[in-house]
Amino acid sequence: MAARQVGLRNELRARWRARPPEQRFAATIVLQVGFALLLWLLSLSLTYAALLAFALSWLRRVPPLPWRLALQVAIAGVFAILGPRSLAILLAIVFALLWAPPRHRRWLLPLAGLAAAVFYPFFGDRMFTIPVFGPFPDVGSGVYMVVFVMMAVGLNIVVGYAGLLDLGYVAFYATGAYTAAWFASLQFSNRSIHFGAVGLNPPNVAGIHISIWLLLVLAGVFTAVAGIVIGLPTLRLRGDYLAIVTLGFGEIIYVLARNGDNFGGFNLTNGPNGITPIDSPGWGHTLSSWTGGFLPSNYLTCCKATVLGHHLSSADVFFWTALVLLVVTVFCSIRLRDSRIGRAWIAIREDETAAAAMGIPLMRTKTWAYASGAFFGGVAGAYYAAFKSATFPGDFFFNISVFILCMVILGGMGNVWGVLIGASFLAYLNIAGLANMGAWINSHIHFIGSFQFPGETAPGLDVPAIASGIYGLIIVVVMLLRPEGLLPSRRRAAELHRGVHDEPLYDATHAGGGQP
Amino acid sequence: MTEDGNVLVAERVRKEFGGLVAVNDVDFTVPRGKVVSLIGPNGAGKTTFFNMLTGVYKPTAGRITFLGEDVTGKPPHAITARGVGRTFQNIRLFQHMTALENVLVGMHARLRASLFASILRTPAVKREEARARERARELLAFCGLKRDEEELARNLPYGDQRRLEVARALATEPKLLLLDEPTAGMNPQESAEFTAFVARLRDEHGLTVLMIEHDMRVVMGVSDRVSVLDYGEKIAEGSPHEVQRNERVIEAYLGKAAVEDMKRQGLA
Numbered sequence: 116m117a118a119r120q121v122g123l124r125n126e127l128r129a130r131w132r133a134r135p136p137e138q139r140f141a142a143t144i145v146l147q148v149g150f151a152l153l154l155w156l157l158s159l160s161l162t163y164a165a166l167l168a169f170a171l172s173w174l175r176r177v178p179p180l181p182w183r184l185a186l187q188v189a190i191a192g193v194f195a196i197l198g199p200r201s202l203a204i205l206l207a208i209v210f211a212l213l214w215a216p217p218r219h220r221r222w223l224l225p226l227a228g229l230a231a232a233v234f235y236p237f238f239g240d241r242m243f244t245i246p247v248f249g250p251f252p253d254v255g256s257g258v259y260m261v262v263f264v265m266m267a268v269g270l271n272i273v274v275g276y277a278g279l280l281d282l283g284y285v286a287f288y289a290t291g292a293y294t295a296a297w298f299a300s301l302q303f304s305n306r307s308i309h310f311g312a313v314g315l316n317p318p319n320v321a322g323i324h325i326s327i328w329l330l331l332v333l334a335g336v337f338t339a340v341a342g343i344v345i346g347l348p349t350l351r352l353r354g355d356y357l358a359i360v361t362l363g364f365g366e367i368i369y370v371l372a373r374n375g376d377n378f379g380g381f382n383l384t385n386g387p388n389g390i391t392p393i394d395s396p397g398w399g400h401t402l403s404s405w406t407g408g409f410l411p412s413n414y415l416t417c418c419k420a421t422v423l424g425h426h427l428s429s430a431d432v433f434f435w436t437a438l439v440l441l442v443v444t445v446f447c448s449i450r451l452r453d454s455r456i457g458r459a460w461i462a463i464r465e466d467e468t469a470a471a472a473m474g475i476p477l478m479r480t481k482t483w484a485y486a487s488g489a490f491f492g493g494v495a496g497a498y499y500a501a502f503k504s505a506t507f508p509g510d511f512f513f514n515i516s517v518f519i520l521c522m523v524i525l526g527g528m529g530n531v532w533g534v535l536i537g538a539s540f541l542a543y544l545n546i547a548g549l550a551n552m553g554a555w556i557n558s559h560i561h562f563i564g565s566f567q568f569p570g571e572t573a574p575g576l577d578v579p580a581i582a583s584g585i586y587g588l589i590i591v592v593v594m595l596l597r598p599e600g601l602l603p604s605r606r607r608a609a610e611l612h613r614g615v616h617d618e619p620l621y622d623a624t625h626a627g628g629g630q631p
Numbered sequence: 632m633t634e635d636g637n638v639l640v641a642e643r644v645r646k647e648f649g650g651l652v653a654v655n656d657v658d659f660t661v662p663r664g665k666v667v668s669l670i671g672p673n674g675a676g677k678t679t680f681f682n683m684l685t686g687v688y689k690p691t692a693g694r695i696t697f698l699g700e701d702v703t704g705k706p707p708h709a710i711t712a713r714g715v716g717r718t719f720q721n722i723r724l725f726q727h728m729t730a731l732e733n734v735l736v737g738m739h740a741r742l743r744a745s746l747f748a749s750i751l752r753t754p755a756v757k758r759e760e761a762r763a764r765e766r767a768r769e770l771l772a773f774c775g776l777k778r779d780e781e782e783l784a785r786n787l788p789y790g791d792q793r794r795l796e797v798a799r800a801l802a803t804e805p806k807l808l809l810l811d812e813p814t815a816g817m818n819p820q821e822s823a824e825f826t827a828f829v830a831r832l833r834d835e836h837g838l839t840v841l842m843i844e845h846d847m848r849v850v851m852g853v854s855d856r857v858s859v860l861d862y863g864e865k866i867a868e869g870s871p872h873e874v875q876r877n878e879r880v881i882e883a884y885l886g887k888a889a890v891e892d893m894k895r896q897g898l899a
Contacts, residue, residue, distance in 0.1 A: 465726060466725060469723040469725065
C-alpha cells in the first residue's frame with residue numbers, strides 16, 4: 116500500500132517534471148495566488164503574508180542579476196507604497212545584507228542582528244503586526260526573551276557541545292535566582308550587611324544587600340560549584356541514565372525551594388511565598404554622575420531622558436544590560452567551542468572510549484562542560500530575579516527545563532547562532548506569541564472561537580494553557596523532519612543522520628566486570 | 632625504565648568476565664625500541680589484554696608496569712598521558728571531526744590551555760594552538776595524509792582512516808605504540824607499505840611498538856619478537872622464526888590433526 120503511494124507520488128513528480136518550464140511556472144503562480152486568495156476567507160493580512168512568502172521563495176530560483184534584484188526592489192517597493200513601511204525597511208535591510216559576499220556575511224549578519232537588538236527599544240513599538248503572531252514584543256518581554264536565550268546558550272554547552280542530555284537545567288536557573296534573592300533582599304533580616312547596593316529605602320534597611328553586579332558573578336560561580344557537586348555523582352552515567360538523574364535533581368531543587376521555609380526552624384527560601392522584593396540593579400550616584408548619566412544610578416527609578424524621540428524607560432536599561440550579558444555568554448561559548456577543551460567535548464560526544472584513549476580525562480572534562488553551562492544559567496537566573504524583583508518556587512517547574520531544551524533542539528544543537536534564533540522564537544511564543552495566536556484563532560476561526568471547551572470558563576481555545584503540549588509537538592516535529600534543528604552545526608547534522616559510536620563505556624566493565 | 636630495558640612489564644595479568652577467563656595469568660614484556668607482535672586465533676584474548684594495558688579494563692589480578700611505574704587499573708587518559716598511544720581494532724575515529732581536528736584531539740594531554748585562558752585567548756594559548764596545528768599537519772604529512780587535513784574523518788577512504796588513527800595515536804607522543812590489527816582490511820600492497828612504515832617508526836623515531844596482527848607477512852616482516860596467545864594463555868614466545876615452527880602454535884591455529892599430519896610429512 117505504502118509502496119504504491121510512493122510509486123504514485125514519483126509518477127506524478129515525473130509527469131510534472133516532463134512539462135515545459137513555462138507551463139510549470141504558470142501553474143505554480145496560479146496555485147500560489149489561488150492559495151493566497153483562499154486565505155482571504157480568514158483574514159486579508161494572511162493573504163499578504165502568503166504572497167510575501169511565495170515571492171521570497173522565488174528569490175532563490177531566479178538568476179541574481181537582473182531578476183533577483185528586480186524582484187527584491189519590487190517586493191520592498193510594494194510595501195513601501197502600500198505599507199506597512201516598517202516591513203519595507205526590514206526587507207530592504209535583509210536584501211542588502213544578502214548581497215554581501217559570503218565571507219563578509221559571516222560577520223555582517225551577527226553584527227546586524229546585534230544592532231537591531233540594541234536599537235530595538237527605539238523602533239520596536241513602530242513595527243508592523245505579523246498575521247496570527249501579533250505585534251512585535253514590547254521591551255519588557257524582550258528582557259525575558261534575552262534571559263531565556265542566554266540560558267539556552269548555556270545549556271547548549273552541555274547538550275550541544277558535550278552531548279550530555281540535561282533535563283534539570285532549571286536547577287541552575289533556580290540556584291542563580293535564589294543566590295540573588297538571598298544576598299539582595301530582606302530575607303535574612305536578622306543580619307545587616309550592606310555592600311554596594313543602590314536604591315535602598317531606608318538606606319540602613321535590615322538584611323543582606325550586596326550590589327547586583329557582584330551577585331551576578333557570585334551567582335555564576337556558586338551555580339557552577341553546584342553544577343560540579345551535582346555532576347560528580349551523575350556524570351559517570353551515560354545517555355538515558357544521565358537524563359533521568361538530572362531530571363531528578365531538577366525536581367529536588369524545586370521541592371527544596373518550596374519547602375525551604377523551615378529547615379529545622381531556619382527559613383532559607385521563604386517557601387511558596389518566594390522572596391520579594393529583590394534590590395534593583397544600578398550603578399549608584401557616583402558612577403552615574405561620572406558617566407554623565409550613561410550608567411543609571413538605579414534601574415527601577417531610572418530614566419527621565421529622551422533619546423531620538425524615545426522616552427527611556429526602566430525596561431530599556433534592563434534590556435540593554437541583558438544584551439550585554441548575552442553577548443558575553445555567546446562570546447565565551449564560541450571561544451570555548453574553538454579551544455582545546457571544546458574539541459575534547461566534541462570528541463567525548465562522538466566516542467567516549469576513543470576520547471579517553473586520546474588522553475582526555477572524561478569526568479573532569481564533562482564536569483567542566485556542566486560547570487560552564489551552569490555558570491551562565493546561574494547568571495541568567497540571578498539577573499532575571501533582579502529584573503522581576505522576586506523569585507518563587509513555581510518559576511522552577513520541570514517544564515522550564517524542557518522549554519529551554521526545546522529552544523536548543525529547535526535552533527540546532529551545537530550551533531550558537533541556531534540556538535539564538537530558536538530560543539528567541541520560543542521565548543517570544545511563551546511571553547506573548549501564544550496569547551496573540553489564541554486571540555487570533557478565536558476571533559478568526561469562528562467554530563473554534565465559539566466552541567465551549569469542557570472545563571473552560573469562556574468559549575474559545577486557551578492557547579497559552581496548552582503551551583507545554585505545543586512545545587512537545589514542536590520537539591516531535593523537529594525530531595522527525597529536521598533532527599539537526601533550524602540552523603544546525605554541520606557536524607551535528609551529520610551525526611544525527613549517521614549515528615555515533617554507542618558502545619558500552621569502559622566504566623561499566625570496570626565496575627561490573629560483565630561481558631565486554 | 633627498568634634495568635633490563637623493558638618499557639612495559641605485565642606480571643601474571645588476569646581478566647575474568649563472570650566465569651570466563653579471557654586472559655589467564657599472562658607474563659609479558661615489551662623491550663625498548665623493538666616491535667613486538669601479539670598473535671593468536673580469534674577469541675584468544677589479545678584485544679582484552681590490550682584493553683587492560685590501556686586502562687579500558689581493570690585486570691582481575693596481576694600487575695602492569697610501564698616505565699617502572701605501576702599503572703594497573705589506572706584510567707585510560709592517565710595511561711595515555713604517561714606515554715601509551717593506541718589504535719582500535721574497529722576504527723574509532725571521531726567521524727565528524729576533520730582529520731586535523733582528530734590529530735589535535737590526540738594532543739589533548741600534551742596541551743596546557745585552561746578553560747579561562749581559552750576564553751581570554753591569551754598569547755600563550757594562541758602560540759600553543761598555532762604550534763599544535765603545525766605539529767598536527769606534520770604528523771598528517773608523515774602518515775601520508777597531507778592533502779586531507781580539512782576532510783571529515785568519515786569521508787576518508789578506509790586505508791586513510793587507518794593511517795589517520797595512527798597519526799592520532801602518534802599525536803599523544805607515545806613512548807609505546809599499541810596497534811590493534813592495523814592492517815585489517817588492507818590489500819597486500821597497502822600491508823607491505825604499512826610494514827615498512829612500522830619499521831620506520833622503530834628505526835628512525837626509536838618508538839617501541841606492540842601490535843596485534845593476523846597477517847603473517849606483516850608479523851614476520853617487522854617483528855623483533857612474537858608472542859602467541861591461545862585461550863587466554865601465552866603458549867609461545869620468541870623470534871618470528873622460532874614461533875613459526877613451534878608445535879603448540881601450529882596446533883592452536885590448525886588443530887592437532889594438522890600437526891600430526893605435518894609431522895608425518897616431515898614438515899614440523
